[in-house]
Amino acid sequence: METKSRKVSSFQIGATYIGVTIGAGFASGQEVLQFFAFFGQDSFPALLLTTVMFVFFGWLVLRLGALLKATSHREVIMHASGKSLGVVVDIVITFFLFGSFTVMLAGAGASVEQQFGISPLAGTLGMAVISLVTVLFGLTGIVSAMSVLVPVMVIGVLGVFVGVQIVSPLTLQEVLAFNLPNAAVMPSWPLSAATYVSYNMLVAVAVLSPLGASAGMGRRLKDGALLGGVGLGLGILVINLVLMSIPQSAGFPIPMIYIANQIFPLAGVLYTMVLVMAIYTTAVGGLYGFSARVADVLGKNNFRSGVLVTVLLAVIASQVGFTILVRFLYTGLGIGGFLMLGGLLYNFFRGGLRRPRPDPVH
Numbered sequence: 001m002e003t004k005s006r007k008v009s010s011f012q013i014g015a016t017y018i019g020v021t022i023g024a025g026f027a028s029g030q031e032v033l034q035f036f037a038f039f040g041q042d043s044f045p046a047l048l049l050t051t052v053m054f055v056f057f058g059w060l061v062l063r064l065g066a067l068l069k070a071t072s073h074r075e076v077i078m079h080a081s082g083k084s085l086g087v088v089v090d091i092v093i094t095f096f097l098f099g100s101f102t103v104m105l106a107g108a109g110a111s112v113e114q115q116f117g118i119s120p121l122a123g124t125l126g127m128a129v130i131s132l133v134t135v136l137f138g139l140t141g142i143v144s145a146m147s148v149l150v151p152v153m154v155i156g157v158l159g160v161f162v163g164v165q166i167v168s169p170l171t172l173q174e175v176l177a178f179n180l181p182n183a184a185v186m187p188s189w190p191l192s193a194a195t196y197v198s199y200n201m202l203v204a205v206a207v208l209s210p211l212g213a214s215a216g217m218g219r220r221l222k223d224g225a226l227l228g229g230v231g232l233g234l235g236i237l238v239i240n241l242v243l244m245s246i247p248q249s250a251g252f253p254i255p256m257i258y259i260a261n262q263i264f265p266l267a268g269v270l271y272t273m274v275l276v277m278a279i280y281t282t283a284v285g286g287l288y289g290f291s292a293r294v295a296d297v298l299g300k301n302n303f304r305s306g307v308l309v310t311v312l313l314a315v316i317a318s319q320v321g322f323t324i325l326v327r328f329l330y331t332g333l334g335i336g337g338f339l340m341l342g343g344l345l346y347n348f349f350r351g352g353l354r355r356p357r358p359d360p361v362h
Contacts (some may be wrong), residue, residue, distance in 0.1 A: 001314070002222070005084065005164045006299070007214070007215060007216060008099050008211065008214055008215050008224075009080045009220065009224075009342070010199065010219075010220045010223035010227060011147065011224075011227065012143050012146070012147050012223070012224075013062065013211060013215060013220060013221070013223075013224025013227070013228065014079075014223075014224045014225075014226075014227025014228040014231060015143075015147045015150040015151070015172060015227075015228075015264070016142065016143050016146040016150075016153075016184055016207060016208075016211060016228075016230045016232075017054075017204060017208060017224065017225070017228025017229070017232075018060055018146070018150050018228050018232055018235070019145075019146035019149060019153075019281035019282075019283060019285070020146070020203055020204050020206075020207045020208075020282060020284075020285030021054075021148045021203065021228075021276055021282075022103065022153065022175065022209040022231055022232070022235065022278050022281065022282070023030040023198050023203075023278055023279065023282030023295075024099075026235070026236075026239075026255075027153065027157070027256065027274055027275045027277075027278035028254040028255065028256055028257070028274065028275060028277075029242075029243055029249070029254065029255035029256035030252065030253070030254065030255065030261075032236055032239045032240050032319060033195070033243050033249075033250055033255055034099065034183075034184060034185040034194045035184070035185060035186070035192045035193070035195070036189075036192070036196075036236060036240050036249075037178065037188045037231060037240050037250075038177030038179075038180045038183045038321075039131035039175070039179070039181050039182060039192065040178055040180070040181065041176055041179070041186055041265055042181070042189040043189065043240055046189040046190070046193040047193075047233055047236055047237055047240065048233075049190065049194070049300075050193045050197055050233060051085075051141065051229055051230060051231075051233030051251030052229075052279075053193070053197040053228035053232050054193050054197060054200075054228065054232050054233065054273070055225050055226055055228075055230065056229075057197065057224035057279075057344060058201075058225035058228055058229050059205065059222055059226075060080075060207060060344045060347075060348055061201075061204070061205050061209055061212065062119055062208050062211065062212035062215065062221040062224065062225055062342070063074060063209040063212060063217075063221055063259055064076045064079060064080060064209070064212065064236050064344075065208060065209040065210060065211065065212025065213045066147055066212040066213055066215060066217050067217070067222060068141065068213070069213045070212065070213045070318045071210055071213070071292060071295075071296065071300070072206065072209060072210060072292040072293045073090070073205045073209045073289060073292075073293065074090055074205045074293060074296055075092050075209065075342065076205065076209040076281070077093065077205070077340065078090070079083075079347065080344045080346070081332040081340070081342075081343030081346075081347075082338070082343070082346040085339065085343060086343070087257075088339065089263070089340045089343060090293075090352040092202070092335075092336030092338065092339070092340075093202050093205065093206065093289075093293075093340065094290060094318050095357050096202045096203070096286075096315045096333060096336065097202075097203065097206055097286045097287075097289040097290035098286070098290045098310065098313075098314065099284035099286075100202075100203055100283075100285075100286035101131070101283055101285075101286035101287045101290060101314050102273075102312070102314040102317045102318050103128065103287065103318075104131075104279045104280075104282050104283035105124045105127050105131075105314055105315060105318040106124065106280050106318040106319075106320070107130055108123040108124055108127035108279050108280075108283075109121060109122070109123040109127075109278065110123075111123060111272065111275060111276060111279070112122040112126075112276075114244065116191075117264075120318075124241060124315060124318050124319075127276075127279065127280060127283055128311050128314070128315050130280060131234050131280065131283045131284045131287050131311070132287075132307060132308070132311045134284045135284055135287050135288045135307050136275075136304060136307060138312040139207075139210055139211065139214055140329065142207065142284055143211070143287070145280075145281070145284065146281060147226065147286055149277050149280070149281060149292075150231075151173055152277065153274050153276070153277050153278060153281075154231070156237055156270065156271060156273075156274035156277075157239060157256075157274070158238060159267070160242060160256060160259060160260050160263070160267070160271060161241070161242055163260070163263035163267060163276055163310050164245065164246070164259065164262075164263065167262065167263050167265075168243060168245075168246075168262075170242075170245045171245075175241060175245055177246045178243075178245075178247050180250070183250075189344070194338075194341075195337070195338075197223075197337075197341070197351070198261065198337025198338050198340070199333045199336075200227050200283055200339040201337060201360065202333065202336065202337050202340065203282065203285050203286055203289065204285070204292070204360060205289075205340065206286070206288070206289025206290070206292070207285050207289055210292065215236065215307075218313065229296075233235055234310040242256070242326060243256075243259075243261055245253055246259055246262070254275070256271060256275075257272060257275065258266055263354060287307065287310060289308055291303060294310070336352075
């Protein structure tokens with residue numbers, strides 16, 4: 001398993017952070033709608049809180065990864081949460097990583113079936129092969145892919161925003177008129193923002209931990225976390241504004257593709273490509289994180305074989321169906337995410353960023 005390559009830059013850290021976080025739910029607009037837009041004007045303080053949390057917790061994970069020379073999320077979680085709680089959080093994260101990869105494979109199949117009318121298995125297998133090849137190149141392969149694709153995805157989201165401005169310019173009155181808090185996934189905007197960060201960090205921690213070790217100590221960790229967190233916040237802001245200005249989009253499974261199609265038909269096709277990229281970046285994050293954790297148990301020399309077996313099992317599991325998998329996977333994830341964030345906070349306030357203690361025995 002490759003983690004000790006040349007030092008990564010702040011841009012690469014930020015791009016990787018964004019890439020493993022913005023999955024199908026983010027790019028489709030559905031997550032932003034459920035966690036932010038439905039709160040109307042309150043979505044903006046929620047966005048600010050989310051951005052601050054992404055920057056802070058991203059930096060915590062990166063720094064702990066560097067201090068502990070982490071090869072997976074396990075070292076960071078055990079150090080931050082202690083052995084007893086750490087075991088629980090580790091199990092939740094490891095389960096979620098495999099589940100996330102499986103859901104992304106199913107999502108790729110569902111996307112190509114809906115947009116192009118071809119067999120969902122073709123989309124699933126295609127995503128599985130691309131993810132497999134990327135992860136076999138180790139952390140370097142993931143960082144390289146994120147550094148290229150994340151700017152493209154950002155341009156795609158901004159393109160929809162600009163297109164909406166040209167076709168139907170946003171007005172402050174339209175944006176402020178959108179307010180459906182009862183339809184939101186959480187009862188209040190602070191809880192919604194915190195929950196959104198908590199479950200997204202479950203995937204991010206699996207890649208940021210070894211990435212911190214690869215980057216080493218230095219300012220690049222803070223700069224990378226800042227770039228990634230602010231980038232995520234701005235991305236959510238842009239999608240939030242677009243969704244609030246076109247309220248009818250809330251009635252569609254993939255609001256952003258609906259909006260893109262309102263600009264001109266080709267825009268819908270192009271944005272579907274952005275959505276597939278987002279699925280890919282999250283898929284490789286889940287696959288790498290799960291395989292790295294398995295390699296901790298079975299031995300580093302078994303990383304590649306572990307990746308192959310994981311892909312095979314995920315392809316089989318993905319045939320259950322995208323909707324069923326999503327409903328099952330996200331049950332209880334908020335609890336696991338809050339346990340992890342709580343452990344990181346506890347570690348921060350007790351000075352654990354300066355005093356790494358011996359890693360517990362497996």
